[in-house]
Amino acid sequence: MSETQSKPDDGSSESQSAFVPVEAFDLVVFGGTGDLARRKLIPSLYHRFCDGQIPENSRIVGTSRSDRSGIEYRKIISKAYKEFSSGDDYDTSCWDDFEQMVDYVPLDVADKDADWKSLGKALSKNKERIRVFYLAVPPELFVGICQGLKAAGLVTKNSRVVLEKPLGTDYDSAKSINEGVRAVFDENRIYRIDHYLGKETVQNLLVLRFGNILLEPLWSNRAIDHIEITAAESIGVGGRGAYYDGAGALRDMVQNHLLQLLCLTAMETPASLDADDVRTEKLKVLRALRPITSENAANHTVRGQYARGKVNDEVMADYLTDVGVDFSETETFVAIKAHIDNWRWAGVPIYLRTGKRMATRRSDIVIQFKPVPHSVFGDTHLNANRLVIRLQPDEAVRLWLEIKEPGAGGMRLKTVPLNLTYADNFTVRYPDAYERLLMDVVRGNLSLFMRGDEVEAAWKWVDSILAAWGESEQRLELYQAGQDGPEEAHDMLSRYGHKWV
Ligand code: NAP
Numbered sequence: 001m002s003e004t005q006s007k008p009d010d011g012s013s014e015s016q017s018a019f020v021p022v023e024a025f026d027l028v029v030f031g032g033t034g035d036l037a038r039r040k041l042i043p044s045l046y047h048r049f050c051d052g053q054i055p056e057n058s059r060i061v062g063t064s065r066s067d068r069s070g071i072e073y074r075k076i077i078s079k080a081y082k083e084f085s086s087g088d089d090y091d092t093s094c095w096d097d098f099e100q101m102v103d104y105v106p107l108d109v110a111d112k113d114a115d116w117k118s119l120g121k122a123l124s125k126n127k128e129r130i131r132v133f134y135l136a137v138p139p140e141l142f143v144g145i146c147q148g149l150k151a152a153g154l155v156t157k158n159s160r161v162v163l164e165k166p167l168g169t170d171y172d173s174a175k176s177i178n179e180g181v182r183a184v185f186d187e188n189r190i191y192r193i194d195h196y197l198g199k200e201t202v203q204n205l206l207v208l209r210f211g212n213i214l215l216e217p218l219w220s221n222r223a224i225d226h227i228e229i230t231a232a233e234s235i236g237v238g239g240r241g242a243y244y245d246g247a248g249a250l251r252d253m254v255q256n257h258l259l260q261l262l263c264l265t266a267m268e269t270p271a272s273l274d275a276d277d278v279r280t281e282k283l284k285v286l287r288a289l290r291p292i293t294s295e296n297a298a299n300h301t302v303r304g305q306y307a308r309g310k311v312n313d314e315v316m317a318d319y320l321t322d323v324g325v326d327f328s329e330t331e332t333f334v335a336i337k338a339h340i341d342n343w344r345w346a347g348v349p350i351y352l353r354t355g356k357r358m359a360t361r362r363s364d365i366v367i368q369f370k371p372v373p374h375s376v377f378g379d380t381h382l383n384a385n386r387l388v389i390r391l392q393p394d395e396a397v398r399l400w401l402e403i404k405e406p407g408a409g410g411m412r413l414k415t416v417p418l419n420l421t422y423a424d425n426f427t428v429r430y431p432d433a434y435e436r437l438l439m440d441v442v443r444g445n446l447s448l449f450m451r452g453d454e455v456e457a458a459w460k461w462v463d464s465i466l467a468a469w470g471e472s473e474q475r476l477e478l479y480q481a482g483q484d485g486p487e488e489a490h491d492m493l494s495r496y497g498h499k500w501v
Contacts, residue, residue, distance in 0.1 A: 019048070022442040023130055024055040026123045030109065030145055031136035032062020032073070035239065036164065038080035040195075041136060042102075044434040046081065049101070050094040053439060060101050061122045065108040073104030109137070109145050116152030123154070131159040132441055138243075139168055143180030150184045160189040162441055165256045166247065167192055170466070171459040178452040191441050192450040196257040198433030198440075201391040201422070203448075205264050205365070206273070208389070208397065215387075216269070218369065220344045225384065226498055227350045228366040229261050232358040232484065234311050237332070241323035248330040250303075253354040255462045259286065260450070261391075262350060265365055266340055275446035279454055286457035290339040291464035294471035301465060302477060302489045304333030306357040309480030316357055316481040329476055332356040335489040336465070337496075349496060353489065357481035363391035366501045383415040388501065395422040395430075 027045070029037050042062075048054050062073050078099070082090060105122050108114050123131065133149060135142055142163055149155050161181065168174035181190055196202055209215055218224070231253055237244040244252060263282035270277040292300055305328070308318045319332050333355030340350065369385040386400040398417040405412040422430075440448055468474070477486035484500065493499055 019051045019053040021053050021055060022439055024058045024124075025130040025132060025442050026059045026061070027132040027134060027438075027442075028061045028063060028119065028123070029134045029136055030063055030141070031164075032104065033064040033066065033076060034136055036136045037062065038077060039084045040432065040434045041134065041438070042077045043081050043085060044432050044438055046095065046098050047089070047431065048435055048439060049098045050091060054101075056097065056101065058101055059103065059122070059124060061119070062102065062104045063107045063119065065106065067106045068104060070103045074099050074102055077102065109141055109148055114148065116148050116154065120152055120154050127156050128158060129156075130442055130444075131156055132162060133159065134162040134164075134441075136164050139163075139166060139173070139177060142167075142177050146181050146184040155184060159185070160191060160441060160444070161185050162191040162193055164193055166251060167455050168459065169247070169251060171456060171463050174456050174459045178456065182452070187452060188446065190449075190452070191437075191446065192452070192455055193437055194256045194260050194450055195433040195437065196260055196391075197448040198435075198437040199391060200430050201389065201395045202261065202264065204397070205261075205389060209264075210269055221346055221348045223369055224348055225368045225370045226348055226496075227265060227368065228364070228501060229258055229265070229350070229352050230366075230500070231257055231261075231354040231363045232361060233354075233356050234358060234361045236306070236316060236322045236357050236481070237319070244332075245323050245325065245328055245330050249332055249334045249354050249356070250462055250465060254334060254336070254352060255458050256450075258352045258354055259458045259461070261363075261365060262338070262352065263454075265367075266345060266350070268344070273447060275449070276451075278447055279451040283451070283454050283457055284342075285340060286454060286461065288340045288342045288345075289461045290341050291461065292336070292468045293464070294468045297465070297468035297472045297474050299492070299495070300337040301469070301474065302333070302335040302486060302492055303331040303469065303474055304335075304355065304477045304479045304486040304489065305330065306332050306355070306481045307478045309357070309482045311357060311359070311482040318481070319357075331476060333358075333479060333485045333489070335485060335492060337492060349498070351493060351498070351500070353485065353500065355479075355485050359482055359484050361393065364501070365389040365391065368498075368501075377411060377413065380411070380413055382413065386501070388417075396420060 029041055031037055045054065045060060062077070078095065081095070103122050105119050107116065107119055131154075133145070135145055137145070146161065163181065168177050209219065263285045266285050267281040268284065270281045305319050309316060320326065320328055335351065335353040338350045338352055339345070340348070367387040369387070371384040372382060375382055382402055383400070388398045388400070390396040390398070397420040400415055400417050402413050403416055405414040437448060477488045479486040490500065
């Protein structure tokens with residue numbers, strides 16, 4: 001992993017971030033008119049450009065099927081930027097300079113007669129230059145695009161490919177995509193993106209665990225009772241209904257984001273932060289996940305779908321209305337009691353939960369420690385220590401401790417947090433995860449990207465759940481929009497004496 005540097009706390013809350021410019025590059029965005037490109041990729045490149053990180057002679061080429069000129073494409077991305085950004089960071093002169101780098105080439109990648117050479121013409125003549133092919137298109141197009149690039153002679157020795165999630169729909173499709181892409185690009189030139197790994201707070205998890213001596217001796221079944229990982233969204237399926245209905249929460253969120261968070265929380269200390277050291281440790285966690293079976297699925301998993309309800313006092317339609325179908329068995333919520341079968345984590349339940357149209361948007365990792373083995377405080381109730389890592393929003397790390405409430409008149413205890421709220425401690429703007437990840441691709445830093453075997457191992461575990469649901473005809477529980485999932489998800493924890501935080 002690049003750029004590790006630690007500064008002693010000098011008492012000031014100011015923090016300066018210097019951006020190290022990357023080499024000039026050519027970047028082709030397949031799916032350049034899509035939601036992801038308009039909302040995330042282009043704005044991220046613009047921000048990096050305005051901070052002086054991207055040299056002006058770089059090129060960004062959007063491509064999709066529709067026939068349009070470069071001018072028309074630039075209008076589309078400018079409009080999208082104004083629509084999706086907060087508005088305060090739109091700098092007309094910087095945008096004008098940024099646009100100079102942007103072009104558009106129409107190309108139907110599924111058409112066998114497609115003119116791939118036209119794409120080549122939009123790229124720099126310099127064959128030594130870094131070339132990034134960003135595939136922001138459905139995964140069934142990945143292999144065809146790689147083959148098209150190869151056949152047109154566009155894959156140079158400095159080329160790399162970025163694959164958006166989801167990488168397939170199950171283990172078999174992921175394996176076949178991996179094989180197809182590897183026939184064109186070596187593994188160390190394939191960047192499988194999971195934008196959660198680009199989030200500041202997720203990277204901080206590594207520093208928290210491996211940059212401090214305090215936590216590691218406690219980081220196991222000796223002191224930890226259970227772990228909760230939640231990624232809750234208050235939004236519904238939005239314009240992604242057709243895709244989502246074929247995927248569901250398990251494939252859309254658990255297979256990638258939640259399992260990546262689980263890996264970073266549970267993995268052994270890597271020998272270094274080099275990509276393969278980290279990825280090998282994550283893979284061991286995925287391989288040690290106990291498969292869910294049809295015998296235990298009902299006890300260890302909950303599937304839910306949102307019904308009509310209120311989020312922030314606004315009435316929201318049910319899932320079927322949002323997707324525009326009369327019937328669907330797709331889950332918009334899933335809760336899982338997972339186990340990692342190794343020495344460190346034997347006997348520690350790890351609860352995973354994600355859902356749409358929940359009460360609030362938040363992602364948390366909760367480490368619930370065990371109670372003290374013996375209380376010297378008589379009948380006074382002691383709350384066990386808890387570490388809460390708030391990934392978004394209001395990024396924070398809070399360690400809940402027991403202290404003596406000040407004052408005369410006996411020993412009264414109180415549970416209070418040691419509170420590290422990012423906003424109170426750092427005044428820098430948090431770059432979007434895609435900003436960091438895009439620059440890592442250009443730099444050739446693979447640490448925050450998934451290796452092929454990791455993705456396949458994650459699919460294997462998810463496939464076990466899908467198969468168990470199919471065999472056991474696992475029920476789909478309805479929950480009202482604005483609730484934290486179905487009641488059954490709370491019951492699943494209370495059966496084991498636990499409670500979602
Ligand atoms: P989208 O809005 O549906 O955009 C798809 C893009 O692919 C469009 O630009 C479309 O352009 C292009 N396209 C489709 N078929 C094509 C073909 N045969 N040849 C050339 N271009 C083609 O989808 P999206 O939301 O941007 O998502 C893209 C991928 O990223 C999906 O796999 C999605 O799951 C993943 N992803 C999206 C998000 C997100 O926030 N949106 C987040 C994570 C992952 P034309 O129709 O004009 O050809």
